[in-house]
Amino acid sequence: MRKNLKLRGAPANQRGAVSIVVALSLVVLLGFAALAVDYGYLAYSQRRLQSAADAAALAGAVDLWTKPWATAASDAQAFTAGQGNTMPGGVTPATATVTGLTLSSVTLPYKQAVSGYNGIKVTQQATVPLFFANVFGMKSQTISATAEAGAGGGAEPALYNVMIILDTTKSMSTTTDSNCLNSKGVAQTRLQCAQAGALKLLTGLTNAGDKVGLMAFPPQTSSTYNFTCSGKSPTIASSYSASGASYQVASPSSGYLGSNQQANTSSGIVQALGGGSCGGLPAPGGLRTFYAQALTAAQTSLAATAATETPPGQNVIILLSDGIATSSTSQLGSTYSSTYGGECQAAINAAATIKSSTGTLIYTVAYLGGEAASAPSCGDGNDKLTACNTMASIATNSSYFYSDTCANAAGGTNSLNTLFGQIAYSLTKPRLIPLSAS
Numbered sequence: 001m002r003k004n005l006k007l008r009g010a011p012a013n014q015r016g017a018v019s020i021v022v023a024l025s026l027v028v029l030l031g032f033a034a035l036a037v038d039y040g041y042l043a044y045s046q047r048r049l050q051s052a053a054d055a056a057a058l059a060g061a062v063d064l065w066t067k068p069w070a071t072a073a074s075d076a077q078a079f080t081a082g083q084g085n086t087m088p089g090g091v092t093p094a095t096a097t098v099t100g101l102t103l104s105s106v107t108l109p110y111k112q113a114v115s116g117y118n119g120i121k122v123t124q125q126a127t128v129p130l131f132f133a134n135v136f137g138m139k140s141q142t143i144s145a146t147a148e149a150g151a152g153g154g155a156e157p158a159l160y161n162v163m164i165i166l167d168t169t170k171s172m173s174t175t176t177d178s179n180c181l182n183s184k185g186v187a188q189t190r191l192q193c194a195q196a197g198a199l200k201l202l203t204g205l206t207n208a209g210d211k212v213g214l215m216a217f218p219p220q221t222s223s224t225y226n227f228t229c230s231g232k233s234p235t236i237a238s239s240y241s242a243s244g245a246s247y248q249v250a251s252p253s254s255g256y257l258g259s260n261q262q263a264n265t266s267s268g269i270v271q272a273l274g275g276g277s278c279g280g281l282p283a284p285g286g287l288r289t290f291y292a293q294a295l296t297a298a299q300t301s302l303a304a305t306a307a308t309e310t311p312p313g314q315n316v317i318i319l320l321s322d323g324i325a326t327s328s329t330s331q332l333g334s335t336y337s338s339t340y341g342g343e344c345q346a347a348i349n350a351a352a353t354i355k356s357s358t359g360t361l362i363y364t365v366a367y368l369g370g371e372a373a374s375a376p377s378c379g380d381g382n383d384k385l386t387a388c389n390t391m392a393s394i395a396t397n398s399s400y401f402y403s404d405t406c407a408n409a410a411g412g413t414n415s416l417n418t419l420f421g422q423i424a425y426s427l428t429k430p431r432l433i434p435l436s437a438s
Helices: 012-064 069-077 132-136 190-204 268-272 292-306 329-339 343-358 387-394 416-426
Strands: 097-101 119-129 140-150 160-167 176-181 187-189 211-220 246-253 314-321 361-366 401-403 431-433
Touching (some): 012 119, 012 140, 069 097, 160 190, 160 292, 176 190, 187 190, 190 211, 190 268, 246 292, 329 343, 361 387, 387 401, 401 416
Parallel strands (some): 160 211, 160 314
Antiparallel strands (some): 097 119
């Protein structure tokens, strides 16, 4: 006997309910998808706005060291969203707010920067249109981005060629600096303090390929002399005019840093600065101070180095001296005896020629060892210049003049280690810094 079988299935009313649930689910899913599209557009716009703020802060920070604040602020604005950086379609950026900062966390002292600031802050808002959220009455959303950058040394060259010139006259090794103590609390000689400061400069440089050389005055007799701890000390020339007299201690080169960013003790310049197995370059004396020709010799060496580079690096001279030039006519010799009584002006003139015709930057460090805070006379004879004003005049401008004692140093007085750290910072590129920096 065959039974009639009835197909089983969901009742019609249940099938209708499922259809409604599916339809509603599709609406919800489409809503989520729509919101995801809007959120993605917001996130993309936020990234673009933040990138613009970062670029603007860095563009302004490049100028802080060497240019007025108005220029730095204008250059920052040029890179903000809607200016140098375009935003996604429909996004409307507001005018950015650019603020100068005086930060203790940035090594470069703000008082020494031409702009008056050592940091910059850029904040900008933008209105982002919403597409699918319109259904819920949300037509747009405001986003915001903020970036801060610390000052650097200005334009960003491929590399720097730096020549340090140290005063190694006898007073540098016979006079101690009560403001410069070793790890045992004992005052060090002014030469030891100068060497430690210069080493601070070396380890502070971070641009790959930077070349650093070292010169010292008075000059020595061998034009091919390069210091090593295992070599002989230089023989000082009989006068500043002696034939073949040379100031070079270490030619400009890289390799002064190891892979750990510490001083490479096998480097000649590191050894000369006391970072090797010996005490470094001595201060044998023999001649009193005259540094005009040392500036010219440094420029000649730097120009020869830059001529081998494509593109050529930015040449930099860093002169450390007490600024007191008091050689006798016999020590000056036949070539320079006519400058007696005007040795300080001769140095200013030599620096002026370098600055006007070569583009070399000149930093000066007037190191008086904590003494003679009343600004001693620079020279002898008829020379009426002061040591502090002479060293300030030699520098590229007031932003490049440092001192442990001179009241007219733009950044104020400080220890040599700190001063050389500040110079090293000014030779590095500007960088973004945390918003929490103070």
